[in-house]
Amino acid sequence: MNRLFRTVSTRYHRSSVLFKLLIVNMIFIILLTTLLGFNYSYLKTNVKEQVLRTNEGFLKQLSGDLSGEWLEIRNMIYNFSVSLDTKLLSNNPKNSRSYYPTLMAYKNKITQSNLQLPFRAQISTYFPNQDLVISSDGTRSLSVFYKNLDVKNGGETCRCLLQDELEHLYNFRNTIVFSYRLFPEGYIFVQIAKAELLAYLNNQTMLLDNVIVISDRENQLFVSTATLDPAIAEQRLPEFKGPLIINGNKYTPISQTDPLFTYTVLFSESQMQEKLKKANGYTFVLFALFFAVNLGFLFVNWSMFRPLRLMARTFNQWTTGPATKNEFAILSDTFKELNSATVSMKQEITEQADILEHNALLRLSTDENYTMKPHINRMLSVKYDSYAILTVIEESSQGQSVTLYAPLLEAALSQSRPYIRLHAHSDKSIFITSCSDTNALEALVSRVFDSCPDPVDNMLVFCGISSIHTRLEDIGKALRESTDAIDKHVPNLTHLKSVILYQDRNSDQAAVIHLSIDKEQELVNYTLKGNTETLQQFFDKTIQKTFKNLTFEQFRNMLRYLHDLLLVIMNSKKISVEEVWDVPPAFSHTYHLQYLFRQIQEGYFLVAKRSALPITPLLEQINQYIDKHYANPDLSLTLIADHLAITHVYLSTYFKKHSGYNLNYYMHLVRIQAAIRLIQSHPNMTMKDIAEQVGYSNAGTFIRHFKKISGTTPTQHVRLQQE
Structure with missing residues (x-):
């Protein structure tokens, strides 16, 4: 060698x-x-490897969050099934004096529970012995409940909710329904709009360019953030080998399964x-x-x-x-x-x-337990030994996301300190920047905002700044602080450009604010009566007073509450969303409070104007319905209200005002008049048969009401006729 x-x-x-x-x-x-x-x-x-670990961590967090939300819904259903209120209402006869107060208290409890459920889920309880489905927006028969469910799902028909299983999950076109059986009889239904679930999933995919698919254990597709080819949707994604082609892009599936669902994340080659x-x-x-x-x-x-x-x-x-x-x-x-x-x-x-x-x-x-590579950790620790997170929200006067000030802020940061723009695919621009003084950082952002006049009228620009952190593992906490800085501050609607520092004392403020029951009923009455001038005064005084000193988050939740109340009113008036708004308010990603408030106020005025238009008088509709159905023993205030798609409180008040009669008294009056005609035309009929033909299942009840209205008993009336 x-x-x-x-x-x-x-x-x-x-x-x-x-x-x-x-x-x-x-x-x-x-x-x-x-x-x-x-x-x-x-x-x-x-x-x-890093992209795969990132997506696996994202899937683990997403499946854990969704499993927690489903568990919260199931726990709420279980609490309802064993609650004393449910047992009391199920066993309370409809003709008892305590029935309606118990029913109103139960509906209020459902309304409060709905506000606590994720995805704006709606609880309904069905009692077969009363043939009533009780929801927060009223009571109705099972057949009417089915018809409303058909309308929500674009005509997809279902009469299948009453199953023998303890609990069952139903997948419809636009709705997911979870059914839980009560003992000894009855059911609790929870309706979840797929649009709300999709909005949540789309918000989750803003960080990573992914597709999320949720299916059941039998591979039945429930929700997908992208349109899947039917051939792909029918396959079991967890067992699929190789990449999937969606809209010309290659995606790799990873899946995780819990007792109810299979969560699949399809991730593609990112821009990185x-x-x-x-x-x-x-x-x-x-x-x-x-x-x-x-x-x-x-x-x-x-x-x-x-x-x-x-x-x-x-x-x-x-x-x-x-x-x-x-x-x-x-x-x-x-x-x-x-x-x-x-x-x-x-x-x-x-x-x-x-x-x-x-x-x-x-x-x-997204995962504070993630361990970075040593050399990357060293580089980042040197750059960001102390740092803060900036969250910038920009929207036009129409609530649409724009990006005008974020590039200017990015240029200013690049000249003064190290920074990284975390992601640019969401409705927010988020930066991590080296910082030792948040006041100096606030001054820098303010100079950037003031250096350029608003290119769009009524443009919204918010920048939330977190507190200073020294540990990179706290970046998730800093990210939440920058968002909380915006959510917890008290906005000035006349000044739509603000820089807000995070304040820890605001973190425990209540998020849900709503009107009192009296004010809510007042708003509903003004809208249904079509009194636009009074409605304008209500918004100018009551609403403006209610909004005073509310935080940004409370303000948005109040607007969401007014929006939901308007939807209930529109449903009662048979007015579709398309008739009111060309583009409905989108609370999931719109932050422009002026725009949202203007949209909701205009919606109330339009519905009020529609209510004032000359149509078939409601009093005539009520009379016609009673004349046609008085022989039905189950005819009641609630049944008539459900048929006319109005609340039973409004029905009772309206009928009393326009006819002078109490509605229950008028129903008995129509029945007794029909009984008198039968007695005159068929003198040989027994009182029991006459009572059944005019809607009384009990002869004693019939005789009592007959004497109360005519002044004599049926037998005495027959004797007087013969004389």
């Missing part, structure tokens, strides 16, 4: 200068190729991976360019062997000698290319390091 090495070394020293240059260049090219290949393989594997591929592509282009330049250099000097040998002899003698113009030009161009390639490679390496840091911070913001 030693002899072989000496032989090769001797031949190398005896070879020409050109041959030596060729050998050195080939060795350099081989080493560079190996280094670039190792760099490409390492970065590709490392980023791919695309940028990494692009960076490595530039690296290989530069390598190819360098290789071509070296080959050209060797080829040119091959034809100029004598000048090259003279130049080598000059260098060996350590004397400076003139070189040819052609050689110096080639050397100069070669070094320029090398310098350019070095600068480009440094830029690409810097970009790749930024990608890894960005990916690590994203993962850490």
